[in-house]
Amino acid sequence: MLPGILFVCGAVGLYMVSFALNKKTAAPEGLSKIDALKCGACQNFACTIKQTLEEEEAV
Amino acid sequence: MAANVAKKTAKKTPGQLANFTKGFIKENPVFVFLLGLCPALAVTSTLETSLGMGLLVVFVLVLSNIVVSLIKNFIPKEVKIPSYIVIISTFVTMVGLLTEAYAENLFESLGIFIPLIVVNCLILGRAESFASKNNVVSSAIDGLGMALGFTFALMLIGVSREFLSTGAIAYGEYLPLGVSGSIFNFDTHLFNMAVFGGPAGGFIVIGVILAILQAIDLNKKKKAEIARQKMIEEKKRLALERKRKKELESAGGQA
Amino acid sequence: MTWTVFFTAIFSAMLINNVVLLRFLGVCPFLGVSKKTESALGMSMAVTFVMVVAAAVTYPLYYLVLKPLEIEYVQTIAFILIIASLVQLVEMFIKKFSKKLYKSLGIYLPLITTNCAILGIAVQNITDNYADLYGIGPGFFVAVVTAFGAALGFGLVMFSFSSIRERLDAATNLPESWRGVPVSLIVAGIMALAFLGLGGIV
Structure with missing residues (x-):
């Protein structure tokens, strides 16, 4: 049981580290905003681009 | 949508x-x-x-x-x-x-x-x-x-x-x-x-179901559109009648 | 083990057990990102890259970590988290080192985390038991090659489907109720029938 829990915690930690690293890395110049029209057809909720687009819309 | x-x-x-x-x-x-x-x-x-x-x-x-x-x-x-x-x-x-x-x-x-x-x-x-x-x-x-x-x-x-x-x-x-x-x-x-029962049938069955639902949806929209048009025409007719009445009245007053 | 194993694996994953049309993995991007040939190609490239890397990471993870520790039951959690972190890392590296690649693949990478095909192939590599068939070491290569073949199959279907769809969207004599997704699904069904005919190759 214990190794399982430790392993899952480690995996979550790995995800958090990679997420933070990815967020810290700036997108190349001129590409910070991705064309919203291109991904309009997809219904994926987990998509981070869609979330940021919605947040911008709400603001 | x-x-x-x-x-x-x-x-x-x-x-x-x-x-x-x-x-x-x-x-x-x-x-x-x-x-x-x-x-x-x-x-x-x-x-x-x-x-x-x-x-x-x-x-x-x-x-x-x-x-x-x-x-x-x-x-x-x-x-x-x-x-x-x-x-x-x-x-x-x-x-x-x-x-x-x-x-x-x-x-x-x-x-x-x-x-x-x-x-x-x-x-x-x-x-x-x-x-x-x-x-x-x-x-x-x-x-x-x-x-x-x-x-x-x-x-x-x-x-x-x-x-x-x-x-x-x-x-x-x-x-x-x-x-x-x-x-x-x-x-x-x-x-x-x-x-x-095979893979192709799955796509086809869902496609047909979606088409039926889309047809129902379109039909509903069409009916709503017709009803809206009728309402607009009715309103126009009423407005026109009122206008005519007013004109008649004013004409009668002048006479 | 000979080269034929690899060729069989690649062809069977690409054509005979096509991920999208015959195993229904990754149907969401298949319908969602196939409106234009250009975006279909971008998506398939991103999928190919992540799928191969994911297979190469999850297979040793299962046999070198989960199995010796007897915690096979965390397989699902472990795989999905590993794939999610992998996608983040890949996105980071692309951002840092290649503007051109980021321009063409950037939007599709975040979508891949919840793409069934990636997790599906990773799980399939374990349940198909390559380790017992070929031994743990050679099984690794079979798993990676299978993932590559599956990704090629995904790309092939995405490309042909998006080309058909571009013409379908221009068709004006289609009944109104069939436009959009319904007719695309019928087309996908006919394509699946065609792929079914390839079943006898190997």
Whole structure:
């Protein structure tokens, strides 16, 4: 049981580290905003681009 | 279209009954939002496997919605998605082990699609868009309604495919019901189109169902448009009459 | 073990057990990102890259970590988290080192986390038991090659489907109720029938 829990915690930690690293890395110049029209057809909720687009819309 | 529907429901804040029933037709995850099409195509070759898959999704979605809405205030925004993934995959693992223990045939026929419930957009989507913003009771009801709507869609597809491919609806084969047999035994060549049991049939059946729903929708819109036009004409006519009356009156006054 | 194993694996994953049309993995991007040939190609490239890397990471993870520790039951959680972190890392590296690649693949990478095909192939590699058939070491290569073949099959279907769809959207004599998704699904069904005919190759 214990190794399982430790392993899952480690995996979550790995995800958090990679997420933070990815967020810290700036997108190349001129590409910070991705064309919203291109991904309009997809219904994926987990998509981070869609979330940021919605947040911008709400603001 | 999806955004419009979401906005409308957010404005109205419907009661619990509407919250429960919206998943069946109006916001059906499969037919309206095209979510979870992978299982909707893959496990619907018979009615029983569709029902089994639907029940697993009911279990996972209700429990994950409850847990997500319970802990929504304690999770920082950055780790939202990974924590949802952990919660959902915990329940999926549980449900997989339970199925393996109590319904082995179902476990074998669903196979790889049991772990794949984790990446079903429906579950992550409800956690993200509903459970993380609402209280426990309405999240549970929303999860139940949405999952039952998903089950309903799967069963509709499953019943059409099984009937078209075998001419009968079998029961007790995958689910541990205790009895087994089949109903509607049409033993004719007309009802033995094996292609509907295979991969191609899945796409075609869902395509036909979506086309029927789209036709109904279009018909409704057309009728509403005709009614609106009539109303506008009626208003114009009334306005014109009033104008004429006034003119007549003023003409009469001058005379 | 000979080269034929690899060729069989690649062809069977690409054509005979096509991920999208015959195993229904990754139907969401298949319908969602196939409106234009250009975006279909971008998506398939991103999928190919992540799928191969994911297979190469999850297979040793299962046999070198989960199995010796006897914690196979965390397989689902572990795989999905590993794939999610992998996607983040890949996105980061592309951002840092290649503007051109980021321009063409950037939007599709975040979508891949919840793509059933990636997790599906990773799980399939374990349940198909290559380790028992070929031994753990060679099984690794079979798993990676299978993932590559599956990704090629995904790309092939995405490309042909998006080309058909571009012409379908221009068709004006289609009944109104069939436009959009319904007719695309029928087309996908006919394509699946065609792929079914390849079943006898190997």
